[in-house]
Amino acid sequence: MQGPLIDTLARQGVTRRTFLKYCATLASMMALPPSAGLAMAEAMAAARRPSVIWLPFQECTGCTESITRSHSPTLEGMIFDMISLDYQETLMAAAGHQAEEARHAAMKENAGKYLLIVDGSIPLGVDGAYSCIGGRSNVDILKEAAAGCAAIVAMGSCASFGGIPKANPNPTGAVSVSDIIKDKPIVNIPGCPPIPVVMTGVLAHYLTFGSLPELDDKGRPKAFFGETIHDRCYRRPFYDQGKFAKTFDDEGARSGWCLFELGCKGPVTHNACATVKWNGGTSWPVESGHGCLGCSEPDFWDAGGFYKALSVPADPLKIAAFAAVVGAGAGVAVSFANRAKKNAAKKAHQPITLDDLEK
Amino acid sequence: MNELQFLTWVRGPGLDIAVGIFLLGVLWRLFEIYTLGRKKDLAAPRHTAGASGLHTVFRRSLAPPGMLKRSPVSYIGGYIFHIGLAIVVFGFAPHILLVKNLTGLSWPGLPSQFVDLAAVVTMAAMVVMLVDRINKPVKRFLSTFEDWFTWAVTFLPVLTGWMAVQHLLLPYTTMLALHILSVEILLIVLPFTKLFHAFTLFGSRWYNGKANAHKGVPV
Numbered sequence: 001m002q003g004p005l006i007d008t009l010a011r012q013g014v015t016r017r018t019f020l021k022y023c024a025t026l027a028s029m030m031a032l033p034p035s036a037g038l039a040m041a042e043a044m045a046a047a048r049r050p051s052v053i054w055l056p057f058q059e060c061t062g063c064t065e066s067i068t069r070s071h072s073p074t075l076e077g078m079i080f081d082m083i084s085l086d087y088q089e090t091l092m093a094a095a096g097h098q099a100e101e102a103r104h105a106a107m108k109e110n111a112g113k114y115l116l117i118v119d120g121s122i123p124l125g126v127d128g129a130y131s132c133i134g135g136r137s138n139v140d141i142l143k144e145a146a147a148g149c150a151a152i153v154a155m156g157s158c159a160s161f162g163g164i165p166k167a168n169p170n171p172t173g174a175v176s177v178s179d180i181i182k183d184k185p186i187v188n189i190p191g192c193p194p195i196p197v198v199m200t201g202v203l204a205h206y207l208t209f210g211s212l213p214e215l216d217d218k219g220r221p222k223a224f225f226g227e228t229i230h231d232r233c234y235r236r237p238f239y240d241q242g243k244f245a246k247t248f249d250d251e252g253a254r255s256g257w258c259l260f261e262l263g264c265k266g267p268v269t270h271n272a273c274a275t276v277k278w279n280g281g282t283s284w285p286v287e288s289g290h291g292c293l294g295c296s297e298p299d300f301w302d303a304g305g306f307y308k309a310l311s312v313p314a315d316p317l318k319i320a321a322f323a324a325v326v327g328a329g330a331g332v333a334v335s336f337a338n339r340a341k342k343n344a345a346k347k348a349h350q351p352i353t354l355d356d357l358e359k
Numbered sequence: 360m361n362e363l364q365f366l367t368w369v370r371g372p373g374l375d376i377a378v379g380i381f382l383l384g385v386l387w388r389l390f391e392i393y394t395l396g397r398k399k400d401l402a403a404p405r406h407t408a409g410a411s412g413l414h415t416v417f418r419r420s421l422a423p424p425g426m427l428k429r430s431p432v433s434y435i436g437g438y439i440f441h442i443g444l445a446i447v448v449f450g451f452a453p454h455i456l457l458v459k460n461l462t463g464l465s466w467p468g469l470p471s472q473f474v475d476l477a478a479v480v481t482m483a484a485m486v487v488m489l490v491d492r493i494n495k496p497v498k499r500f501l502s503t504f505e506d507w508f509t510w511a512v513t514f515l516p517v518l519t520g521w522m523a524v525q526h527l528l529l530p531y532t533t534m535l536a537l538h539i540l541s542v543e544i545l546l547i548v549l550p551f552t553k554l555f556h557a558f559t560l561f562g563s564r565w566y567n568g569k570a571n572a573h574k575g576v577p578v
Contacts, residue, residue, distance in 0.1 A: 218361075228531060242452045242468040261456055268363060268532040297532075298361050304370055310535070311453035312460035314371035319379040327383030331390020338395060 006045035019045070026204050029197065029276070030213060030223035043208040050207065051110040052117060053103060053145060054088040054155075057138040058131045058165045058174055059120025063156035064090045066193035069279065083203065086114075089133075100134050107148050115206065116149035116184075118142065118177050121158040121165045125173030142180060151185040151212055152177060153202060157295055160188035160219070167301035178219060187212045188219040192295035195276055198224045218298065220270065229266035229292045232274035235259065253289060263307040264291030271296040366536040369543065377543035378461075384550025385558060392559065397570075405575030415568025415578055416561050432491040436484045443481030447517060450474050471524070478521040485514050505552055512548050515541040 009019055023044065024037035032040075056064070068091070085091065086106035087099065094102050106114060120138070123130035128137030146152060154177040157163035165174035178186050189198055202221055205213045213221040230236065238244070238258040245252035245259055258264070266274075269292050273284040285292055291307075294300040304314025360368070409418075422434045448454055452468035459465040489510055492498045519541050523534035549555060571578045 230531075231526075239452075240471045242470055244452065260453070268366065268535065294363070297363050299364055299367075303363050303367050309453070309456050309460075310366075310370075311457050312370075313374050313457075314367050315375065317375050317378055317461070319375055320382055323379035324382040324386055327386035328390055330383070331387040331394070334387070334391045335394030338391070 005049075023204070026197075026201055029272075030201050030205065030221070031226075032223075036208075040204055040208040044204060049084040051106050051114040052083045052085050053106055053114055053149070054085060054117040054119070055138075055141060055145060056089050057118065057120030057122050057142070057159070058172065059156065059158050060164075061090055062193040063119040063159075064088070066191075067155075067196050067199055069196065083115075086110075097134075103145075107145060111148045113150050114148070115203075116145050116152045117155050118152060118159040119155040121162045121174035121176060122180060123165065123172035123174050125171070130172040139180060142177065146181045146184055149184060151187070151206070152181060153199075154178065154186055154188045154190075154219075155199065156194055157190040157192045157298075157300070160190040161298035163192065164301055166299070185212050186219055187215060187221060190218075190220060190225075190296040190298075191271060192293075192300075194296070195224070195272055195278065197276055198272060216270070220296070224272040224276070225270040225296065227270065229269045229271055229274050229286070230264075233266055233286055234274070235286060248289065259286060259289075259291040261309050262291050263305065263309055265294030265297075265300070265303065265306075265310065266292040267310055268303075269294040269297055269300075362530060362532040362536060366532055366539070369536050369539040373540065373543050377546040381546040381550060384547075385555075388550055388555060389558060393562070397566075400570070400573050402573070404573045407572070407575040407577055410568070410572035410575060410577035412565035412569035412572065415571070416564045418568075418578070419564050432488060436488040436491070440481050440484040440488065443477045443484060444513075444517070446477040447474055447481060447520070450477070475521070475524060478517055478524075482514065482517055482521065485510070485517070489514075509548070509552050509554050512541070512545045513554070516545055 006016065006019065010016075020037070020041050023041035024034070027034070027037035027040055030036075054064075084106075087103040089099065092099060092102070120131075122128070122138045122142055124139060128139040131138045133141060154160045158165060158174070159177050162170075162174050162176045162179075165172055166176075176188075178188070187202055189202060191198070198221065201224065202213060205211075205221075213223060216222050216225055218225075230239070233239075235256060235258045238256070239260055243252060243255075243257040244261040245255075245257045246261060247253065248262065253259075260267070264286065266286065271292075273292070274286070277284045277287070293306050294303060297303070308314065427434050446469065449458075449466075450469035451471070451474045455465060455468050492502055492506070492510075516538060519534060519538035522528055523531055523538050526534075528534070529537070545554075549557065567578060
């Protein structure tokens with residue numbers, strides 16, 4: 001096995017065996033056949049560093065933080081090193097005009113071949129003035145960069161679905177990448193932030209097969225977003241037994257029971273947290289005692305509150321009391337009408353005697 | 360509207376509307392029915408053992424002699440699906456949570472596997488009863504649109520709820536939203552159809568029992 005990547009890895013002290021193991025893990029995580037691990041290793045080892053342009057729009061840099069967290073100790077980080085990250089405002093040394101020039105140069109040199117990563121939503125309100133870089137609006141930059149790219153990776157829930165900026169009342173008119181770009185393959189990697197290995201998995205797939213992995217109806221890689229948190233949750237048996245934590249510090253919570261009643265959105269959330277976990281497999285939200293927020297689903301921010309169980313009303317009932325009063329009132333009114341009718345009939349009643357009948 | 364927005368709508372405004380119409384209808388009809396009043400029976404009351412409103416409430420829950428043999432599906436199927444519905448509606452933990460949120464009342468839930476079994480048995484009983492209604496000429500003749508319609512609006516919440524739990528056909532989120540929507544349709548329909556028997560059943564039995572007890576007839 002030879003190639004630019006394997007050479008670089010060897011220089012960094014990563015053995016061929018470790019690299020193969022990593023590829024096999026990645027392949028199995030993406031539910032690819034065992035042979036794909038080797039194919040992936042060969043393709044990636046030989047891969048030339050593809051140019052990647054990372055555009056940050058209306059975002060909090062949490063996605064970048066998440067990716068960099070996996071950087072130094074893990075192999076994911078090194079794979080990430082192996083792409084040519086030509087523009088990433090947070091990580092790049094260049095600033096100002098130099099940075100802009102780097103982006104333009106990369107776009108020109110790799111026209112039609114570069115991978116475009118976007119994090120953050122794109123505000124359309126006031127002609128996109130809510131978020132500008134170098135005096136240009138996000139929507140303008142996105143359209144320009146997307147025109148020459150091979151594919152787009154929408155990193156995080158903002159780029160994928162609009163995320164928190166799009167939350168009601170959406171003051172900036174924020175939209176997702178796929179709301180604007182219609183003619184390029186787009187893979188959504190939602191999450192607030194997304195899981196680092198999902199990102200590297202998609203990149204590895206792209207390097208190996210030259211295409212994006214199989215996606216679900218929301219443009220998310222099926223390998224990572226195919227199942228719900230609830231279905232893979234280690235606390236699921238407690239749900240099935242009807243054992244629920246009622247507060248965050250009761251006996252149930254201490255015993256690790258299901259967090260459904262505390263508002264866990266696991267049942268409707270598709271993500272890989274329950275299997276892949278976070279921080280190198282250390283833990284994940286539910287394991288640390290907090291319900292899933294549903295951050296990898298569109299509009300999770302407006303899904304009825306983080307601490308309300310899925311089976312309870314999303315909003316307090318507003319018209320119920322009023323309707324009850326109206327119903328009772330209508331019933332009483334009708335009963336009066338019925339009584340009046342009865343009384344009228346009683347009054348109008350004309351007794352008939354035998355004599356009358358014999359007439 | 361994506362499926363999560365659909366779910367949030369049925370959990371929010373949809374539920375509000377459905378519960379509103381339900382309460383309006385139920386209170387309207389209860390007030391109207393119970394204020395109708397009845398003419399006083401001027402005859403001297405007779406007393407017979409076993410003749411009272413309370414007796415009738417219980418007696419009518421049992422099949423009259425010979426009827427169980429003549430119409431086993433109606434009685435056995437009816438019992439099974441009513442008990443099954445009660446188990447599913449009041450025994451499933453998420454349902455209890457909803458009741459607790461709306462009314463403050465709460466009780467322990469049943470294991471979800473047991474509720475799952477109850478749902479399957481309930482659906483089977485309901486299907487058997489539907490087939491019986493179609494197959495028996497007399498039952499079919501007596502059936503009106505309301506009978507078919509109320510069967511459907513009762514069956515759909517069980518089916519969609521079970522399918523949501525089992526992850527069948529549609530993604531869980533969509534199925535859960537459809538389940539809640541079907542329950543909302545049931546809530547809206549209930550006060551204005553024969554399903555209102557959920558509220559009037561025991562009252563009307565009591566009334567009949569008492570009126571006949573006055574004449575000394577245990578019914």
